[in-house]
Amino acid sequence: MDSNDVARRAIDRLVAAIVTAWNRHDAQAYAANFAEDVDFTNVFGIPVHGRAAIERSHAAILRTMFRDSRLTVAATTVRFLRPDLAAVDVRWRMTGARDPEGKDWPERHGLMSAIATGTPGGWSFVVFHNQDLPPPERALEIARLLS
């Protein structure tokens, strides 16, 4: 197993850890996967700087709009830019969310696009963007319209 295989497994564990923390609605465990000085941008384009701020903001939303939400990963792709730096795309689905006004947001599809860094202490996300996407069947329809 070469060093990229070891790193890829570590990144897969990092992705699994944010999903597990999300589904436990545990903001501290969620935030622990981000670098202390992470630049995080949520699906609405709202930026948050730093692990502590992620923990605070997620403690609020995991008690409210995402209290009953369940996140699953559809696919993860990793591109190594350096042995200790990788671009990570995570396609996800979510059920059971509510929107910012409290209305049901029953099925979501999206993409986390992040940069992960490896240190002797482990891998973490140093830049992280999240976005909502059309459902896969609608994305296929759009791809046909655009081609």
Added chain:
Amino acid sequence: MDSNDVARRAIDRLVAAIVTAWNRHDAQAYAANFAEDVDFTNVFGIPVHGRAAIERSHAAILRTMFRDSRLTVAATTVRFLRPDLAAVDVRWRMTGARDPEGKDWPERHGLMSAIATGTPGGWSFVVFHNQDLPPPERALEIARLLS
């Protein structure tokens, strides 16, 4: 001026170049700003690999749904991960677009989040994601609801 200042100016020129090419509806000039093996993902989550594929796909959409579109940059932020590798966020507005079905899409707001690499030949985007966002006033309202 230190090396990061020089790199920052080069990245600002790179961003200006994609905007200029877009507004000329010039797919070749647009694609020239991406690394040959770029991983590009559009606002619908549709992935495109490689500069040549970007040129082909953009030649189509710049003749159709974006034929009369005009792109402007609201703000660019750059975070250097290495002297020759940077995370680049570009907040943008667009007027005059049409959606994939050809209906007016009069005012768009969004975020390009990219990874740029510097080589002796210049800077280019090696990973690139684009996303639509709510208008800034709606994003502010959401930020208030979530806090």
